[in-house]
Amino acid sequence: MAYRVQTGVIGAAIMPHITGDERALEEILYDVTQEALRDAGLTIEDIDGIVVGANDQYDGRAISIMMASGSVGGVDRDILSTPSGGEHAFVMGALRVACGQYRTQLVLAWSPTEASSLAEVQRLAADPYFHRRLPQDELGAHAMQATALQAAVPGVDGLAQKVLEKNRRNGAKAYPDMVGNGPLPGPIRYPLAPEMSAAPVTGAVALVLASADFARERGREAAWIAGMGWATEPAFIGDRKLTEAPALQEAARQAYAEAGITNPVGAIDLAEVADPTPYQELLAYEALGLAPRANWAAKLGDGTFGPGGSLPVNLSGGALSLNPVYCTGLIRIAEIARQVLGRAGPHQHKNAATGLAHAASGDAMQYNTVVILRREQGVSA
Amino acid sequence: MNPRVGIIGIGQSAFRAKRDDASYPDLVREATKLAMEDAKLEFDDIEAIVYSLSPDAMVGIGNAERLGIDAVGARNKRFLRINTGGATGISSVAAAYYHVAAGACDVVLTAGADKVGECGDSQTVLNKIWDPIYERPLPLGTITMLAMSAIRYMHKYGMTEEDMAQVVVKNRWQAAKNPKAHLRKQTTVDEVFASRMISWPVKLFDCCPQSSGGGAMVLASEKYIKDRKLDAVWITGVGHCSETYYIGDRMGRGYTADHADAYALEHSFKRAYQMAGITDPRRQIHVAELYAPFSNTEFHSIEAAGLAKLGESPAMMREGDFRIGGAIPVNPSGGVLCTNAIAVTAMIRVAEIALQVAGRAGEHQVKGAKLGVAIGYCGDHQFFGTMVVEA
Amino acid sequence: MELLKRKETWNITYTHALGETASWFYVQLRDHGKIYGKRDAKSGRVLVPPRAFSDQTLEPTTDWVEVGPGGVIETFTIVYEEFNGLPPPPYAFGYVMLDGADTAIGGFFKGVELADGKAAAEKLKVGTRVTTKFADRRIGDVLDFWFERSGK
Numbered sequence: 001m002a003y004r005v006q007t008g009v010i011g012a013a014i015m016p017h018i019t020g021d022e023r024a025l026e027e028i029l030y031d032v033t034q035e036a037l038r039d040a041g042l043t044i045e046d047i048d049g050i051v052v053g054a055n056d057q058y059d060g061r062a063i064s065i066m067m068a069s070g071s072v073g074g075v076d077r078d079i080l081s082t083p084s085g086g087e088h089a090f091v092m093g094a095l096r097v098a099c100g101q102y103r104t105q106l107v108l109a110w111s112p113t114e115a116s117s118l119a120e121v122q123r124l125a126a127d128p129y130f131h132r133r134l135p136q137d138e139l140g141a142h143a144m145q146a147t148a149l150q151a152a153v154p155g156v157d158g159l160a161q162k163v164l165e166k167n168r169r170n171g172a173k174a175y176p177d178m179v180g181n182g183p184l185p186g187p188i189r190y191p192l193a194p195e196m197s198a199a200p201v202t203g204a205v206a207l208v209l210a211s212a213d214f215a216r217e218r219g220r221e222a223a224w225i226a227g228m229g230w231a232t233e234p235a236f237i238g239d240r241k242l243t244e245a246p247a248l249q250e251a252a253r254q255a256y257a258e259a260g261i262t263n264p265v266g267a268i269d270l271a272e273v274a275d276p277t278p279y280q281e282l283l284a285y286e287a288l289g290l291a292p293r294a295n296w297a298a299k300l301g302d303g304t305f306g307p308g309g310s311l312p313v314n315l316s317g318g319a320l321s322l323n324p325v326y327c328t329g330l331i332r333i334a335e336i337a338r339q340v341l342g343r344a345g346p347h348q349h350k351n352a353a354t355g356l357a358h359a360a361s362g363d364a365m366q367y368n369t370v371v372i373l374r375r376e377q378g379v380s381a
Numbered sequence: 382m383n384p385r386v387g388i389i390g391i392g393q394s395a396f397r398a399k400r401d402d403a404s405y406p407d408l409v410r411e412a413t414k415l416a417m418e419d420a421k422l423e424f425d426d427i428e429a430i431v432y433s434l435s436p437d438a439m440v441g442i443g444n445a446e447r448l449g450i451d452a453v454g455a456r457n458k459r460f461l462r463i464n465t466g467g468a469t470g471i472s473s474v475a476a477a478y479y480h481v482a483a484g485a486c487d488v489v490l491t492a493g494a495d496k497v498g499e500c501g502d503s504q505t506v507l508n509k510i511w512d513p514i515y516e517r518p519l520p521l522g523t524i525t526m527l528a529m530s531a532i533r534y535m536h537k538y539g540m541t542e543e544d545m546a547q548v549v550v551k552n553r554w555q556a557a558k559n560p561k562a563h564l565r566k567q568t569t570v571d572e573v574f575a576s577r578m579i580s581w582p583v584k585l586f587d588c589c590p591q592s593s594g595g596g597a598m599v600l601a602s603e604k605y606i607k608d609r610k611l612d613a614v615w616i617t618g619v620g621h622c623s624e625t626y627y628i629g630d631r632m633g634r635g636y637t638a639d640h641a642d643a644y645a646l647e648h649s650f651k652r653a654y655q656m657a658g659i660t661d662p663r664r665q666i667h668v669a670e671l672y673a674p675f676s677n678t679e680f681h682s683i684e685a686a687g688l689a690k691l692g693e694s695p696a697m698m699r700e701g702d703f704r705i706g707g708a709i710p711v712n713p714s715g716g717v718l719c720t721n722a723i724a725v726t727a728m729i730r731v732a733e734i735a736l737q738v739a740g741r742a743g744e745h746q747v748k749g750a751k752l753g754v755a756i757g758y759c760g761d762h763q764f765f766g767t768m769v770v771e772a
Numbered sequence: 773m774e775l776l777k778r779k780e781t782w783n784i785t786y787t788h789a790l791g792e793t794a795s796w797f798y799v800q801l802r803d804h805g806k807i808y809g810k811r812d813a814k815s816g817r818v819l820v821p822p823r824a825f826s827d828q829t830l831e832p833t834t835d836w837v838e839v840g841p842g843g844v845i846e847t848f849t850i851v852y853e854e855f856n857g858l859p860p861p862p863y864a865f866g867y868v869m870l871d872g873a874d875t876a877i878g879g880f881f882k883g884v885e886l887a888d889g890k891a892a893a894e895k896l897k898v899g900t901r902v903t904t905k906f907a908d909r910r911i912g913d914v915l916d917f918w919f920e921r922s923g924k
Contacts, residue, residue, distance in 0.1 A: 004384070004484045024514060024791035027824050034830075044830050049621075056464075057443045060786035062436045062509035063466040066760045070626045070827030076637070076648060078621040079764070080472055084432070084446055084462035091461060092476060099384070099482035101619075101656070116785040124443035128780050129404060228485075232460040235447040250457045362447065367460070401775050441780055502856035513788045515821040518915050519865055519878045520851060520858040528849035529866060536898040581850035581889050625827050629876035632846035633869040635817045637828065640847060 003098040003258075006212040008222025009337035009373065011040025016322040016331055017178040018202040025059065025112050028204055029071035032108065036206035039343070041220060047208070048102040049078040053089035053109040055326050057121045060114055072108055072206075086110075086205070087329035087359035087369040091230055093209050103214040110204035111326035118200050118325065119187070125362075127235070138276070138325075139197055141237060141363030143189035146279040148242035150191060153293050156282065157191075162300045163278035164196060164320060170307060171317020174347035179321050196277050196320075203324020205331045212377065223340035223373040226354070227261070229254025230369040237363060248287035248358070248368040255356075255370040256289075264289045264356070268311060268372075270339060270349050272332035274360035275318040283365070284358055285313075307347075315339070315347040329359030333371050340373045385603045386481045387613030388735045388770070390420025392492075394594030396563040396720045399498045405440050408494035409452035412595030412725070416492065420599040420611075428486040429459035433473035433493030433596070435466050435724045438506040440496055453492050453597075459485075466510070467672065468621075468757030469493070470596060470728025471766035475619045477600045487605040494595030495722035503591055503723075510760050512626070523674065524588060526628060526761045528580040531677035533632065533641035535582070538692030540680060542582050544699070546573035548676035549586050549718060551704045556715025558705075558744040563592040563720040582677075589674040589721035596725035598732055614739050618659065618754075618769030620652030628761055643678075646685035646756065646765040653754070654687075657769035662687035667750040668710050668737045670730035672758040674717045683711060685765075686754060705747055713737065713745045727757025731768055738772040793824040793833070802912035807904065809839045809873045820873035821914075840870035841904040842922060847876075848896045850886055862886040868902055868919050879904075883920040895921065 013035035018028060037043060050072055054064040061067055065081035068074070082088035086109025093105035115121045122137040149156050171179045185194035215222045229251040233240050252264075261267045273288070275281040285291040290311060291299045299305055305313040314320075316335040319328040336355035338344040344352070353375045361367040392415025394400075400408060417424070430453045432446040442448060446462035453460075459480075465472040470493065477489040497503055504522035511521045534540050550570060556562035568586060576585035606613045624638040624645035625631060631640035638644035650662075659665050669686060673679035683694040688709055697703065703711040712718070714733040717726055734753035736742045742750075757766040790798065793810065800806050810822035810833040817826070818837045825832050848866030851858075864886055867876035881902070886892045903922040910916035 002484050004482070021789040022792050023824075024789050024794060026514075027791050027793075030825050030830075055444070056437055057784070060509075060513065060784070060788060062438055062506055063464065063760050065465060066510055066763055067512055067626050069623050069764070071825070073830055074623045075625050075827045076622060076645065078649075078652065079623050080476065080621065081464050082461050083437075083464045084444065084460070088461040092463075092479065095476075095479040095483040095485060098484065099479050101479075101482070114786045114788050116787070120784055121443065124437070124782060124784075125445075125447060127442060127448050128778055132780060230459050230461065231457050232447075232450055232455055234456050235450045239451075247457050254459075362444070366447065401777070438782065441782070504855045505857040508858065513786070514790050514794045515914055516878055518913060519880075520855070520863065521878070522855065522858070524853075525849050525851060525865070529847040532847045532849065532866075532893075533898060577852065578889055579851070579853040581848075581852075581893055583849075627827075627875065629821075629846070629867045629869075629878060630819070630828075632867060632876045634874040635815060636875070 005098050005100045006224060007094050007097040007209055008215060008224040009207050010210045010215055010220045010222045011036050011208040012334040012337050013039055013206045014331055014334050015204045016175065016324055018204065026067060026071045029068055029110060032204040032206045033072045033106065036106065036208055040208035042208060044073040046104055047073055047077065047106045048104045049096055050074055050106045051080045051082060051089040051093040053082045053086035053330060055083050057124055058112055058115060058326050072106065085329055085361035085367045086327040087333060090207065090330055090333050091228065091369060094225055094228060097209050097211050103211050105209040106206060107209060108206040109327035109330040111202060111324040113200055113202045138363055139187060139189050142277045142280060143192050144237065145242040145364040146191055146277060149279050152243040155297065159282060159296050159300055160278035163281050166306055167275060167314050167318045167320040170315050170347065171321025174316050175322060179317060192277055198320055198323035200323055200325045203327050205327050205334050207334050207337060221341060223337040224377050225371060226374040226378065227255035227259030227372040233366045242364055245283050245287035245365055248284065248365060251368040251370045252288050255372050259372045265311065267354060268356045269351050269354050270312045270315060271356040272314055272316060272335045273358040274365055275314060275320050278320065280365050288358060312349060315349060329361050329369065332359045333357040336373050340375050384482045385615045385617065386478045387601050387603060387606045387615050388598055389601045389606060389611050389613050390416040390599030391732045391735055392416030392419060392597040393561050393729055393732055395561050396592040396594035396722055398591065398593065400496065400593040405445065405494060405496055406448050406452040408595040409449045409492055412494060412597040413453050413492045416597035416599050422599065424454035427454060427488055427490045429480050429489045430455045431473045431477045431489060431491040432460065432462040433470050433491055433725055433728055434462055435464050435469040436506055439500045439503060439723060441500065453490060465764055465766065466759035467723055468727050468759040468764055468766045470725045471731055471755060471757030471768055472621065474598060474728055474731045474768065475766060478616050478619055481600055481602050487602045489600045490597065491728065492597035493724045495724035496593045497591040497723055498593050524583060525580045527675045527678055528583040530640050530762060531582055533639065534677060534681060537641050540695045543570060544695040545587055545676040546570040547698050548679045549573050552712050552716045552718045555705055555713050555745055556719035559714045562715040563590050583675055587676040589717050592720050592722040594722045596728045596732060598728065614735050614770055614772050616768060617771055618653035618657030620649045621766045622649035623764040626763055641681065642691060643681040643685040643762060646682060649765040649767040650686055653767040653769050659769060666709060666752060666754055668713060668734065668747040668753040670714060670716065670733045670755045671711055672717050672727055672730055672756050674721060676718060679711065682756060705745065710747045713747050727766060730755035730757065731770065734770045738770055791824060793822050797822050798912035801916050802910045805906040806838055807840050807870060808836045811835050811837055817874040818872060819875050820870060820877045837872055839872040843868040843870035843902055845896055845898060845900040845902055847898060848881060850889060850892055864892065864896060879914065880918040882918050
């Protein structure tokens with residue numbers, strides 16, 4: 001399918017690790033909105049509509065869009081909410097611009113740490129019919145996926161360790177003040193060693209999307225959406241084969257088809273992928289067509305996916321470095337946008353003409369979104 | 382030229398207080414099946430799904446849309462969920478509309494369900510929509526908050542409790558003609574007055590019920606519809622708008638929105654009307670499904686839609702202008718006052734308008750209706766969605 | 773057909789950061805029994821309760837303004853129904869525009885006989901003047917104050 005109107009990212013603000021109690025959540029959202037607008041060179045008056053991705057249970061509010069709306073410029077403006085995932089706010093925002101009825105969209109996601117237990121919050125997602133009695137949270141699900149991969153891929157633990165080290169080194173370079181001596185380790189979930197996930201932190205992220213006409217009129221550079229795909233796994237983990245990621249494959253297929261990409265390895269300069277633990281990143285290499293499992297060892301060994309390689313993955317350090325759980329997906333997209341715009345900061349890649357962002361939410365990469373951003377505008381349909 | 386997006390399938394449960402026979406995903410499946418049968422499609426034909434679900438706490442499952450994935454056939458497909466409180470249903474239809482209008486998909490399903498009756502107390506959940514910084518300790522809930530809107534509307538325009546009761550009588554009379562409605566028993570002004578006072582001036586009969594059931598719709602592109610020669614009605618206008626979160630800012634001095642009125646709803650209509658080419662609502666609109674969970678709110682919704690001047694709709698209600706057979710029937714299905722499965726209620730408003738303009742509304746059909754409007758209403762009457770549907 | 777059910781309760785506690793603006797407001801309330809609003813410089817409106825920015829103009833708020841203790845009822849309701857987790861009825865609450873403020877703040881109304889709804893509604897009607905009463909022992913919470921009719 002061809003999108004009606006070409007859409008691109010013209011600004012972004014990433015706050016992957018917010019500390020201190022000086023600001024209420026709404027004040028944080030105000031700040032991230034103002035920063036994204038500044039980065040895009042716009043004021044709120046230029047914003048036609050807003051989409052937020054927020055989870056009521058993380059926020060402690062029954063309809064989180066209500067209180068958030070004021071902070072992000074929602075008064076007297078068209079605003080929607082996609083609680084399924086922060087990255088879904090990007091999808092919806094992009095569709096709204098692409099349909100020609102909105103010239104710009106502000107999209108945001110955030111992840112507070114005010115709940116007494118995020119594990120308890122996540123556990124509420126288990127159905128009350130069969131699974132609520134189990135201590136099923138997201139990290140537990142990611143761990144189960146690791147167990148499954150251990151059985152299917154000999155030596156996978158060593159590869160996971162390499163991914164972890166790569167991302168931590170990247171994170172220390174990209175966000176030196178925040179990553180510091182290394183993030184606090186996450187809770188223990190066999191077979192994951194504690195440092196195989198980072199402890200949850202508070203974060204927020206905002207992007208500004210615009211139509212090609214708007215960007216041209218205002219003289220704004222953009223990271224153009226060349227392809228976008230999204231798909232979901234079924235709900236019950238028991239219905240899935242955790243050693244595979246068919247929904248991610250499907251999301252990638254949609255995105256590659258739109259972007260005219262047949263072989264991603266030649267076409268993509270860098271990628272940000274979901275890495276709540278290193279095992280998900282490994283699976284993403286395969287599902288995205290970057291490296292089948294038989295080649296994981298080789299590609300990690302020869303540095304292909306490292307910062308100096310031909311397809312660096314997670315130059316930002318990923319969620320393994322900074323883990324604002326709920327908005328890590330949208331942050332992956334924002335990181336690639338900034339790379340393509342040449343505004344990524346210390347971890348700017350010298351050749352970021354085409355970037356791929358993979359955002360995942362839920363248990364063991366349940367929801368998957370793939371966005372391909374390009375510096376070159378290309379032809380709109 | 383705005384692309385036309387058509388509605389080719391509609392499904393809704395027969396809403397009831399409780400559905401002990403069905404789990405939450407079962408209800409979603411029930412409505413989905415009805416919509417797919419109506420559209421004569423198989424699941425393989427659906428390219429994307431927009432899932433309609435408002436506060437998770439109502440169904441008691443965090444991110445409950447995940448449980449609905451199989452019910453809507455979303456495995457390995459495009460899937461996302463919308464939550465805009467009470468307006469979720471209409472926002473979901475709008476989100477599905479954007480999928481098609483953007484050129485991303487030709488056929489999109491939107492579906493959801495609610496089991497409000499299973500939640501221990503919906504007002505306790507809804508108290509959590511208020512700001513924990515300043516307002517959570519106050520006993521705010523949707524009933525009290527909209528009772529306060531009634532107080533201001535009475536003060537501003539002289540509306541009476543009897544005017545409110547007239548809305549209930551009209552809607553129950555209309556719901557009696559709608560086999561899908563929850564409360565179908567007709568009532569009288571005396572009975573409304575005799576029902577117990579909940580929150581001055583709102584009485585039990587002035588309140589919506591807690592309903593359980595599902596809703597689903599299938600949308601398609603104009604090309605898809607023309608290529609297959611399908612029957613369809615068309616979404617020609619879509620808009621959302623929000624006002625300030627703080628109720629106290631909708632009064633006092635220098636406010637833009639009065640809590641008595643529905644300012645953001647009026648602005649939401651502006652966008653939808655502009656898209657649809659509606660310049661004279663009273664003349665061009667034949668039927669309206671206006672989300673009104675409490676009787677008094679039907680008045681400010683009618684006025685925000687431009688169907689009456691501010692403060693004038695109670696008099697017009699007394700004249701019978703808004704009942705089936707009157708000048709502009711409002712809520713011929715019985716409306717939210719007679720059925721409220723929150724996660725899909727605003728979708729049902731669109732579904733009912735679609736049925737009306739297609740001439741498929743059965744006993745509650747408004748004769749000759751070819752163009753209608755639907756609205757969704759969220760939270761502390763802060764956020765609104767609007768849609769124009771025509772034959 | 774035996775139909776089964778399962779009871780589930782959500783049990784999560786949240787510790788919400790109030791931020792500097794709300795914290796200052798509550799400290800004044802707790803320690804001095806005073807209520808303050810904050811001015812939105814762009815529109816000039818004094819927002820009560822105070823916020824760090826105005827959602828209308830998206831500008832930061834500037835100076836603090838003491839408001840009340842007198843004020844005017846902007847809206848109210850009287851609750852007669854019992855709801856889980858909310859106070860036992862009957863009780864009256866609503867919004868008051870304190871003198872010096874441009875927006876209204878929520879609070880309980882006390883000192884009015886509530887048994888007869890119509891009579892009570894007349895006593896609390898929009899425009900009625902009230903005064904703010906403060907609890908002797910305050911903890912820094914909106915329930916540290918309430919409103920009573922002042923007849924002035």
